[in-house]
Amino acid sequence: MKTYTVADLLKQDTNSLHEVEVKGWVRTFRANRFIALNDGSTLNNIQCVVDFESMDDVLLKRITTGAAVHIVGELTESQGKGQSVEIQVSKITVLGDSDPEAYPIQPKKHSFEFLRENAHLRTRTSTFSAVMRLRSSLSFAIHKYFNENGFYYMHTPIITGSDAEGAGEMFRVSALDAKNPPLTEAGEVDYKEDFFGKETNLTVSGQLEAETYAMSLGKVYTFGPTFRAENSNTSRHLAEFWMIEPEVAFMDLDGNMDLAEDFMKYVLKYVLDNNPEDLEFLNDRLLQEEKTKPQAERSEMSLIEKIKFVVDNNFKRVSYTEAIDILRNSKPNKKKKFKYLIEEWGADLQSEHERFLVEKHFNCPVILFDYPANIKAFYMRLNEDGKTVRAMDILFPGIGEMVGGSQREERLDVLKEKMAALDIDEKELWWYLDLRKYGTAVHSGFGLGFERLVMFATGMSNIRDVIPYPRTPQNAEF
Amino acid sequence: MKTYTVADLLKQDTNSLHEVEVKGWVRTFRANRFIALNDGSTLNNIQCVVDFESMDDVLLKRITTGAAVHIVGELTESQGKGQSVEIQVSKITVLGDSDPEAYPIQPKKHSFEFLRENAHLRTRTSTFSAVMRLRSSLSFAIHKYFNENGFYYMHTPIITGSDAEGAGEMFRVSALDAKNPPLTEAGEVDYKEDFFGKETNLTVSGQLEAETYAMSLGKVYTFGPTFRAENSNTSRHLAEFWMIEPEVAFMDLDGNMDLAEDFMKYVLKYVLDNNPEDLEFLNDRLLQEEKTKPQAERSEMSLIEKIKFVVDNNFKRVSYTEAIDILRNSKPNKKKKFKYLIEEWGADLQSEHERFLVEKHFNCPVILFDYPANIKAFYMRLNEDGKTVRAMDILFPGIGEMVGGSQREERLDVLKEKMAALDIDEKELWWYLDLRKYGTAVHSGFGLGFERLVMFATGMSNIRDVIPYPRTPQNAEF
Numbered sequence: 001m002k003t004y005t006v007a008d009l010l011k012q013d014t015n016s017l018h019e020v021e022v023k024g025w026v027r028t029f030r031a032n033r034f035i036a037l038n039d040g041s042t043l044n045n046i047q048c049v050v051d052f053e054s055m056d057d058v059l060l061k062r063i064t065t066g067a068a069v070h071i072v073g074e075l076t077e078s079q080g081k082g083q084s085v086e087i088q089v090s091k092i093t094v095l096g097d098s099d100p101e102a103y104p105i106q107p108k109k110h111s112f113e114f115l116r117e118n119a120h121l122r123t124r125t126s127t128f129s130a131v132m133r134l135r136s137s138l139s140f141a142i143h144k145y146f147n148e149n150g151f152y153y154m155h156t157p158i159i160t161g162s163d164a165e166g167a168g169e170m171f172r173v174s175a176l177d178a179k180n181p182p183l184t185e186a187g188e189v190d191y192k193e194d195f196f197g198k199e200t201n202l203t204v205s206g207q208l209e210a211e212t213y214a215m216s217l218g219k220v221y222t223f224g225p226t227f228r229a230e231n232s233n234t235s236r237h238l239a240e241f242w243m244i245e246p247e248v249a250f251m252d253l254d255g256n257m258d259l260a261e262d263f264m265k266y267v268l269k270y271v272l273d274n275n276p277e278d279l280e281f282l283n284d285r286l287l288q289e290e291k292t293k294p295q296a297e298r299s300e301m302s303l304i305e306k307i308k309f310v311v312d313n314n315f316k317r318v319s320y321t322e323a324i325d326i327l328r329n330s331k332p333n334k335k336k337k338f339k340y341l342i343e344e345w346g347a348d349l350q351s352e353h354e355r356f357l358v359e360k361h362f363n364c365p366v367i368l369f370d371y372p373a374n375i376k377a378f379y380m381r382l383n384e385d386g387k388t389v390r391a392m393d394i395l396f397p398g399i400g401e402m403v404g405g406s407q408r409e410e411r412l413d414v415l416k417e418k419m420a421a422l423d424i425d426e427k428e429l430w431w432y433l434d435l436r437k438y439g440t441a442v443h444s445g446f447g448l449g450f451e452r453l454v455m456f457a458t459g460m461s462n463i464r465d466v467i468p469y470p471r472t473p474q475n476a477e478f
Numbered sequence: 479m480k481t482y483t484v485a486d487l488l489k490q491d492t493n494s495l496h497e498v499e500v501k502g503w504v505r506t507f508r509a510n511r512f513i514a515l516n517d518g519s520t521l522n523n524i525q526c527v528v529d530f531e532s533m534d535d536v537l538l539k540r541i542t543t544g545a546a547v548h549i550v551g552e553l554t555e556s557q558g559k560g561q562s563v564e565i566q567v568s569k570i571t572v573l574g575d576s577d578p579e580a581y582p583i584q585p586k587k588h589s590f591e592f593l594r595e596n597a598h599l600r601t602r603t604s605t606f607s608a609v610m611r612l613r614s615s616l617s618f619a620i621h622k623y624f625n626e627n628g629f630y631y632m633h634t635p636i637i638t639g640s641d642a643e644g645a646g647e648m649f650r651v652s653a654l655d656a657k658n659p660p661l662t663e664a665g666e667v668d669y670k671e672d673f674f675g676k677e678t679n680l681t682v683s684g685q686l687e688a689e690t691y692a693m694s695l696g697k698v699y700t701f702g703p704t705f706r707a708e709n710s711n712t713s714r715h716l717a718e719f720w721m722i723e724p725e726v727a728f729m730d731l732d733g734n735m736d737l738a739e740d741f742m743k744y745v746l747k748y749v750l751d752n753n754p755e756d757l758e759f760l761n762d763r764l765l766q767e768e769k770t771k772p773q774a775e776r777s778e779m780s781l782i783e784k785i786k787f788v789v790d791n792n793f794k795r796v797s798y799t800e801a802i803d804i805l806r807n808s809k810p811n812k813k814k815k816f817k818y819l820i821e822e823w824g825a826d827l828q829s830e831h832e833r834f835l836v837e838k839h840f841n842c843p844v845i846l847f848d849y850p851a852n853i854k855a856f857y858m859r860l861n862e863d864g865k866t867v868r869a870m871d872i873l874f875p876g877i878g879e880m881v882g883g884s885q886r887e888e889r890l891d892v893l894k895e896k897m898a899a900l901d902i903d904e905k906e907l908w909w910y911l912d913l914r915k916y917g918t919a920v921h922s923g924f925g926l927g928f929e930r931l932v933m934f935a936t937g938m939s940n941i942r943d944v945i946p947y948p949r950t951p952q953n954a955e956f
Binding site for chain 2: 097098129147158160172173196198200212216224240242467
């Protein structure tokens with residue numbers, strides 16, 4: 001007798017299969033008769049029907065929510081609704097008990113906050129198992145997309161000796177004695193004595209290293225963890241998150257926009273095609289959640305409609321300069337509803353402005369491009385106007401910034417000037433400058449925050465609920 | 479006119495395609511006439527034939543090794559050997575020059591040590607581009623295997639608050655002032671003031687967290703970076719390396735061995751099928767390298783033969799107890815050639831013993847299992863004999879330990895006893911113990927060091943040469 005997964009069994013018809021074995025966890029046990037059994041292979045449970053009259057009472061009492069059981073029985077057509085097959089149990093063995101009084105995951109609605117405190121058990125709920133299956137499916141879609149399009153996956157270093165990436169505050173990595181580190185004669189911490197012989201930090205981006213590989217292998221991407229030591233206790237920030245960073249030689253900013261849009265549509269279409277059950281469940285969950293909100297705050301579209309909208313429609317491409325015009329003349333600006341009023345070209349856009357553009361004005365994903373040079377990073381390609389750079393941000397409704405990218409400055413002299421103006425040491429980035437000395441060429445790339453993509457695809461509103469074990473200020477539990 | 483990759487062009491026939499555009503880097507420029515152009519899309523170069531008589535001398539001088547060029551021309555059947563097509567150049571534009579005096583990557587053989595110092599340019603050589611394409615291909619094969627077999631990809635945390643993983647020395651992660659950290663009244667570093675409110679380190683393994691997901695989602699795997707702050711300056715150790723860790727509910731050690739063997743055969747077969755050119759190049763490279771060695775030290779099999787041997791043959795499964803018998807009675811033991819002589823059951827195996835078993839005695843991959851409990855980790859399932867645990871190591875010829883795995887101790891009381899004996903705080907691992915309280919079941923998994931797999935598949939003998947930017951003691955460059 002073969003042991004099947006629940007997903008396998010639910011696909012069978014009863015003509016071809018009779019005696020079956022399955023192992024899983026009890027979700028509910030109703031009327032001393034109906035076990036809803038789940039093994040994680042699918043959102044759905046298989047119903048296992050127990051003949052309680054012929055069964056030992058002690059054994060029946062051990063069939064509780066959370067218990068691991070081994071079931072043998074006959075696969076039959078189900079009389080109940082919502083399932084095509086069920087198992088008439090002939091033998092049940094309890095592999096692991098679950099004390100119904102003590103078990104934290106009761107068969108009722110738990111708050112997300114409670115489930116975060118029990119993150120080691122939260123994938124035993126339908127919501128979190130669906131979220132994490134979608135996270136896995138999106139990950140695979142990402143690798144599949146790049147593989148089909150001639151990209152090589154590259155592992156950029158996590159521990160970095162460079163602090164010139166400039167994307168944010170960094171965590172220090174050290175093996176020195178924390179209390180009494182060795183000091184130099186000048187009284188500073190002597191990192192020469194540390195493991196790597198220099199000060200090291202956790203990476204904030206793999207982009208600079210990815211550029212080195214793009215300039216030899218052509219098309220590469222990273223998909224790995226990145227870090228920010230910023231005290232941002234919001235529902236959109238993590239101290240540790242996963243980022244996808246493609247980098248392509250001979251590609252300009254227009255190509256970069258095309259790539260980002262094509263990529264996002266592909267991975268979202270992939271989950272529409274491959275995870276219909278998980279998406280429908282999360283779609284319904286979000287509808288229920290929104291019912292508790294005032295009408296005006298509810299979304300016009302359901303989760304699945306939002307995903308389909310992105311897959312089926314072009315992203316709107318708008319220059320920073322056009323965006324500033326729109327914002328300057330907008331109602332909230334004129335009525336002074338914005339916290340930061342838009343007065344002049346050159347202003348950095350705040351999340352309230354981005355939300356207005358995406359959620360009110362355009363009502364679709366927006367690619368903003370050609371930003372003022374002085375609000376963007378040193379490595380971005382300066383336009384001929386001398387004041388804007390070939391940068392792009394992709395903004396999503398409900399999420400905000402999903403992607404940040406640019407064409408990279410490929411001209412050695414311009415790059416050096418920029419670094420000098422910002423006091424970035426050339427010695428620190430000698431290898432990065434080498435790329436402009438030997439066979440330089442136009443190249444571009446972007447970074448996509450993976451958890452924000454998962455938020456969009458699952459409708460979850462707190463980033464802590466789309467990664468297994470979130471790291472945030474004051475929290476590194478599990 | 480469409481811009482093609484070199485890989486695309488080399489697959490074309492000249493009847494269907496005439497005028498073409500291609501961008502890439504000059505590998506060599508021979509006789510003022512033949513450019514070998516590479517763009518990273520394949521190991522191979524496309525030959526571009528220049529009519530030097532009709533071309534500007536200044537332009538010709540700029541066609542140097544490493545220069546980035548844009549070529550327009552006609553695709554024709556090649557007269558030369560080793561290629562089916564070539565381009566008759568009608569127009570060439572230099573995108574980025576490369577000073578032939580200064581460019582570090584000359585068209586000659588460089589030592590691997592020199593190339594490590596120029597790791598940002600080393601993928602511009604055939605050897606390293608082949609290695610990194612294979613690394614990428616193996617990565618994709620890994621995701622593909624697990625996806626096809628019902629596993630979910632899980633991102634376990636990189637920053638961990640737990641130091642109970644016990645797999646090795648850890649790096650500290652901190653945002654405290656390095657020189658004057660805040661101290662408690664007792665004079666110890668006050669980690670309550672640190673970013674996460676506790677002492678945190680870089681993970682040495684995602685296994686414990688992966689177990690939490692296996693016990694709800696059934697089959698999961700991790701593929702992420704792990705760290706060891708150990709001062710091991712060898713050709714087989716890195717401070718930062720990538721590990722694959724599957725974990726499966728309801729699977730015992732036999733299933734674990736089956737999974738590991740099936741998995742390794744699949745990913746190696748994948749590169750045999752998908753990367754023939756890169757493998758043939760590395761195969762020849764290794765043959766050349768071995769010619770410089772005395773006959774006795776050369777391998778009996780070529781690289782491709784070794785990979786095929788693993789794909790086509792069963793791994794030998796041997797208990798620790800059998801292995802000790804073999805070693806005790808072996809020639810090197812009797813003749814006292816081993817540095818550590820095997821005298822008694824219970825001895826930890828050293829790499830000399832593993833090599834003897836794999837390379838001399840069995841001459842194939844070996845799975846050793848059922849090790850003495852006291853030389854293995856606390857979480858491994860104790861056998862009924864009370865002295866061995868359900869652990870396994872997979873040893874590969876030329877590589878040594880590739881995989882370490884076990885069935886996990888699923889019994890709460892036994893696990894608690896083991897932790898108490900090793901002084902591991904239950905409070906630290908409350909969530910891990912919860913898995914044994916609520917619906918516990920047999921489960922197993924293993925960890926595979928990705929770089930060792932890449933070494934095996936590429937024939938590279940130094941682990942620093944199979945990861946883009948290696949982190950080792952005294953080295954975190956780039």
